Amino acid sequence: MIAWLRNPWGRPRALAFVTGAYIIWSIVPVGIAILFAFNAGRSRTTWQGFSFRWFTGSTGSVFHDPALQSALKHTLLLAAITVVIAVPLGVTLALGLQRWRGRGSGSVNTMMLLPLVTPEIVMGVALLLLFLKVFPSIGLGTKAQAIGQVTFTLSYVVVIVRGRLVSIGREYEEAAADLGAPPHDQILRVLLPLLAPAIVASAAVVFALSIDDFVVTQYLSGDASTTTVPMLLYATARGAPSPALNAIATIALLITLATLALAFFVYKRFAGGGGDAAVAAIMEV
Amino acid sequence: MSSRWTWRLLALPGVVWLSVFFLAAFYAVLAVAFGNQDSFSAPVPFWNPLDWNVGYALAVLRDIWSGGQYLTVFIRTFVFVAIAMVISLAIGYPVAYFAARHAGKRRGLVLLALILPFWINYLMRMLAWINLLSPDGWGTRVLHTVGIDRVFIWLGLLTSEGGWLDGQPSTVIIALVYGYVPFLILPLYASLDRIDQRQIEAARDLGASPRGAFFRVTLPLSVPGILAGSVLVALPMFGDYYTPDLVSASPKTNLIGNQIDQLTRQGSEKVTGAVLTIILALALLVLMVYYLRSTRSADDLAEA
Numbered sequence: 001m002i003a004w005l006r007n008p009w010g011r012p013r014a015l016a017f018v019t020g021a022y023i024i025w026s027i028v029p030v031g032i033a034i035l036f037a038f039n040a041g042r043s044r045t046t047w048q049g050f051s052f053r054w055f056t057g058s059t060g061s062v063f064h065d066p067a068l069q070s071a072l073k074h075t076l077l078l079a080a081i082t083v084v085i086a087v088p089l090g091v092t093l094a095l096g097l098q099r100w101r102g103r104g105s106g107s108v109n110t111m112m113l114l115p116l117v118t119p120e121i122v123m124g125v126a127l128l129l130l131f132l133k134v135f136p137s138i139g140l141g142t143k144a145q146a147i148g149q150v151t152f153t154l155s156y157v158v159v160i161v162r163g164r165l166v167s168i169g170r171e172y173e174e175a176a177a178d179l180g181a182p183p184h185d186q187i188l189r190v191l192l193p194l195l196a197p198a199i200v201a202s203a204a205v206v207f208a209l210s211i212d213d214f215v216v217t218q219y220l221s222g223d224a225s226t227t228t229v230p231m232l233l234y235a236t237a238r239g240a241p242s243p244a245l246n247a248i249a250t251i252a253l254l255i256t257l258a259t260l261a262l263a264f265f266v267y268k269r270f271a272g273g274g275g276d277a278a279v280a281a282i283m284e285v
Numbered sequence: 286m287s288s289r290w291t292w293r294l295l296a297l298p299g300v301v302w303l304s305v306f307f308l309a310a311f312y313a314v315l316a317v318a319f320g321n322q323d324s325f326s327a328p329v330p331f332w333n334p335l336d337w338n339v340g341y342a343l344a345v346l347r348d349i350w351s352g353g354q355y356l357t358v359f360i361r362t363f364v365f366v367a368i369a370m371v372i373s374l375a376i377g378y379p380v381a382y383f384a385a386r387h388a389g390k391r392r393g394l395v396l397l398a399l400i401l402p403f404w405i406n407y408l409m410r411m412l413a414w415i416n417l418l419s420p421d422g423w424g425t426r427v428l429h430t431v432g433i434d435r436v437f438i439w440l441g442l443l444t445s446e447g448g449w450l451d452g453q454p455s456t457v458i459i460a461l462v463y464g465y466v467p468f469l470i471l472p473l474y475a476s477l478d479r480i481d482q483r484q485i486e487a488a489r490d491l492g493a494s495p496r497g498a499f500f501r502v503t504l505p506l507s508v509p510g511i512l513a514g515s516v517l518v519a520l521p522m523f524g525d526y527y528t529p530d531l532v533s534a535s536p537k538t539n540l541i542g543n544q545i546d547q548l549t550r551q552g553s554e555k556v557t558g559a560v561l562t563i564i565l566a567l568a569l570l571v572l573m574v575y576y577l578r579s580t581r582s583a584d585d586l587a588e589a
Binding site: 015018022025030093095097099100115117118122124147151183187208237245252257 | 293298302307309310328382383384388402408409414423523525545546559565576
């Protein structure tokens with residue numbers, strides 16, 4: 001570090017070392033956890049050879065254990081429901097907020113951003129009490145979980161779509177208006193096609209956020225059938241779990257990464273502006 | 286239909302959704318915290334503010350005032366988060382600096398490696414460490430071979446060899462750092478990346494030593510990034526309950542999040558849990574507003 005302070009344009013060996021060590025520290029433990037998903041034995045601490053038994057084996061594997069299977073299915077179901085609701089709500093809210101300048105828009109904007117910075121436990125408690133005391137007819141379970149996830153993922157959609165709206169500018173809409181297109185045509189035939197890459201990216205981000213969410217989903221869960229993969233990890237990590245837990249976590253991770261990679265390439269291919277813009281769109285928040 | 290109304294109508298469904306499931310949910314916390322509980326200690330919310338009962342809130346405040354259990358938990362939370370923040374900055378700043386200035390051709394790869402932990406489930410990252418730090422885990426063995434466990438025992442940070450997961454405050458703090466430091470590095474990277482290199486060159490040309498240029502140009506210009514990143518990391522740390530649960534599971538490392546979780550989700554004293562939630566939210570409101578204001582001014586700059 002001292003050498004680098006003396007000459008910041010030289011080769012910063014100490015900095016490179018710190019960065020390399022950090023990257024190894026942040027990623028290798030997860031790599032080892034993935035490795036043990038393929039352990040041939042029951043141990044998660046002693047390597048006993050390579051096998052797929054915790055994925056496909058006839059007992060205790062992700063594809064055959066009812067609890068694991070149910071958690072994986074429920075996680076994907078919730079993610080699908082959340083995308084279907086959060087994306088249209090977020091896109092329309094982004095369009096509205098971006099072009100609506102006037103009384104009320106400032107406070108709506110603040111309300112939209114607040115879920116991004118509210119600690120999840122505060123939101124979890126608030127939604128838990130809401131469903132217990134205000135909407136007992138909805139109650140806890142899948143519906144409440146989906147509503148909770150939509151509530152905190154909505155802002156991500158708005159932020160991503162709005163970023164794209166800013167970069168598109170108003171010229172296309174104005175051109176359409178000059179040519180006589182009514183407002184709904186400006187939106188449906190001009191803005192939406194231009195926004196498509198951002199919409200795909202935000203859908204992927206919402207899907208990934210939903211799969212990874214733990215706190216809100218746990219607070220709003222009902223019976224055992226509403227357990228998700230992260231909840232399962234929390235509940236059994238300290239017990240006496242088998243490598244099947246590592247296997248299910250690995251599957252969830254692969255789904256998340258595949259979704260985001262897909263979104264990245266869609267954005268890069270269709271939105272132009274190169275990779276940096278795509279990374280920025282996906283990493284925005 | 287005028288186009289002004291088109292935009293408001295478009296915003297309407299989202300606004301209604303957030304009003305019902307965000308604002309009303311917060312009101313439910315208030316109504317429960319200032320309500321009552323029945324003989325089974327289930328909460329009975331008072332929806333009319335004129336009826337509010339401050340008894341439960343006062344009981345918590347009195348506990349805090351007289352140095353009771355909640356004060357202990359609040360202080361512990363603050364100390365853990367403060368230490369974790371300092372360690373996170375010590376790790377995060379050099380990494381962000383390297384990625385922004387020196388990564389060269391490998392910048393894309395370095396950035397990818399820095400972003401990756403974002404999208405690995407937090408609980409999976411904790412699971413990885415639980416495997417490694419269990420008494421016969423690879424991590425425990427490596428730490429023993431290198432002698433780090435004996436150093437920790439000597440420093441009083443660990444009670445027994447191989448006992449990393451037996452309720453050690455040091456393990457909880459390191460786990461918090463591990464969990465949240467990626468969220469600090471990216472805002473830091475963004476703010477360091479934005480600094481105009483010519484300002485540093487100007488400082489050098491005007492006779493500043495490299496060290497002087499760093500401390501008098503780069504560091505001050507990255508302060509907004511340091512603050513925004515710190516807030517972004519502090520907020521979830523203050524609300525965390527799962528990290529101590531997973532890597533310690535001991536009342537000795539109970540944070541305010543654990544206390545709230547035990548009272549609301551697991552337990553039957555939801556009224557007191559709601560009071561603690563409000564105290565936590567009010568304490569964090571300053572940070573939340575600061576972060577929103579700082580990102581908004583950055584947005585305005587980008588739009589200008």
